[in-house]
Amino acid sequence: MQFSNTYIKLGERFFDPSHPTPVDNPQLFLWNSALADQLQIPQELQKDTDALAQYFSGNQLLEGAEPLSAAYAGHQFGQFNPQLGDGRAHLLGELLDTQGIRWDLQLKGSGTSAFSRGGDGRCAIGPAVREFIMSEAMHALGVPTTRCLAVTLTGETVYRQQPHPGAVVTRVGSSHIRxxxxxxxxxxxxxxxxxxxxxxxxxxxxxxxxxxxxxxxxxxxxxxxxxxxxxxxxxxxxxxxxxxxxxxxxxxxxxxxxxxxxxxxxxxxxxxxxxxxxxxxxxxxxxxxxxxxxxxxxxxxxxxxxxxxEQPENSDAExxxxxxxxxxxxxxxxxxxxxxxKAHQQMLAAKLGFVEAKDGDETIMLEILDQLTARKMDYTQTFNHLTKSLNDEASHQYLSEKLADTYNTWRQRVTQQDTDVDTIQSSMRQQNPVVIPRNHHVEAVLQACESSGSPEAALSFLDVLRNPYQETADTPQYQDSGEGFDSDYQTFCGT
Structure with a gap:
């Protein structure tokens, strides 16, 4: 591993030169071996889970790391705060991957800095595992995203209305400039x-x-x-x-x-x-x-x-x-x-299999989305059915009943194109996943990880999420909509 630290060279106006706060008993919980290989982390280190736990909890610094907590401001729900900054995160430095691309390596939940504003600088296991799962799912879905290299348990308790096991996330990003x-x-x-x-x-x-x-x-x-x-x-x-x-x-x-x-x-x-x-x-x-x-x-x-x-010297002009x-x-x-x-129309056209734009396409797009809203139809499942319906009778019958004339109009538009149906379906599949990280499955996995102290539930989930455009043997376990779970669902910041 060869760290470079270009951000720290900008000067201390850009950061607080704080170090991670050591933890009691670090244990490696989740490790992203594919990402580690991309970042050229040596195999001998990857095999040493005790050493990984020390490094990615912040107890020890990797050679060449120069930790800092970045300064920034921000509008939060429209209200400006002139000083926010990394109150529980430490940028260790940058690594070049196998293609020479530069990546930030940051610990999150690694202790306080000058920007903590009274916070404890820590992270609970739930938000840590959530970030690992969601960022890996987004990456597999083809969405630009930061990623997670590791989740490390700290052996300490974090209090967020109630006590939770503490954890540190190792985030990898193309930068943390906001x-x-x-x-x-x-x-x-x-x-x-x-x-x-x-x-x-x-x-x-x-x-x-x-x-x-x-x-x-x-x-x-x-x-x-x-x-x-x-x-x-x-x-x-x-x-x-x-x-x-x-x-x-x-x-x-x-x-x-x-x-x-x-x-x-x-x-x-x-x-x-x-x-x-x-x-x-x-x-x-x-x-x-x-x-x-x-x-x-x-x-x-x-x-x-x-x-x-340009203003003249000593000018009082605004x-x-x-x-x-x-x-x-x-x-x-x-x-x-x-x-x-324009980009939104192109995206919807690709999801619906429209190879070339035609008059009336926007009307079809809007009708389908309006029907989904009116009939309370699942977004991912519907577009999965649309994709499958080109050669699957069950999906064809389902959509004929649910969307009626709207579906028939869409199907006629798609099948009358010069491009063959197999090619259209293949193209649609690249836009329409068969599985996403459903909210009820995410919450169940987080609860299982916290209650059991084991990463197995997350690992099984990740195996499926990393293949979002292919139906594997385990995909059906995670495709259900959750039977009303989302109607009362709330998410929280985790700080």
């Missing part, structure tokens, strides 16, 4: 640090900007918008509800980050909310595109101080943004909705 990272320096008027962060972000995530003509701030905003649109489209494709799309949970890389009150959509309804603290439906399934736009607007605002007109840059930024923000809607 919209809130930019807001932190913008709120302080620290243009120097903001410029450093902008250039670092470009070099790390969008190096092609260095060879492009135009203003770097505008180009960075455009790339970030593109990534956010892609991310939310994938969320909607598989029925994922993030639950807490605050700006401090919005990664500039366009990856899913922070799996606190997340959940999966069952019966289709764009208004669906599961987060216990989202009383107004701000982060509902169908509102995630609007929030992505809201977050990108806040990102644009944080970059404005880098787009100011700084003004260059008109041409302001117009370009406004155009990007104002164009978000149209870009998103």
């Amino acid at each position: 919209v809130g990272s930019f807001q932190f320096f913008s709120a302080r008027g620290d243009k120097e640090s903001l410029t450093v962060l902008r250039d670092y972000t470009i070099d790390r995530h969008f190096p092609e900007i260095n060879d492009m003509e135009g203003d770097r701030n505008v180009l960075l905003l455009e790339k970030a918008i593109e990534r956010q649109i892609n991310l939310v489209i994938h969320w909607l494709r598989v029925g994922f509800i993030h639950g807490v799309m605050n700006t401090d949970n919005t990664a500039i890389s366009g990856d899913t980050i922070d799996f606190g009150p997340c959940a999966m959509l069952g019966d289709y309804d764009p208004r669906t909310v599961y987060s216990s603290i989202d009383h107004q439906g701000r982060y509902a399934y169908g509102n995630q595109a609007n929030i992505a736009l809201w977050n990108m607007t806040r990102f644009a605002e944080s970059l404005l101080s880098l787009c100011l007109k 700084p003004e943004v260059k008109e041409d840059l302001l117009d370009q930024i406004k155009d990007l923000i104002n164009g978000f909705a149209e870009r998103f809607e």
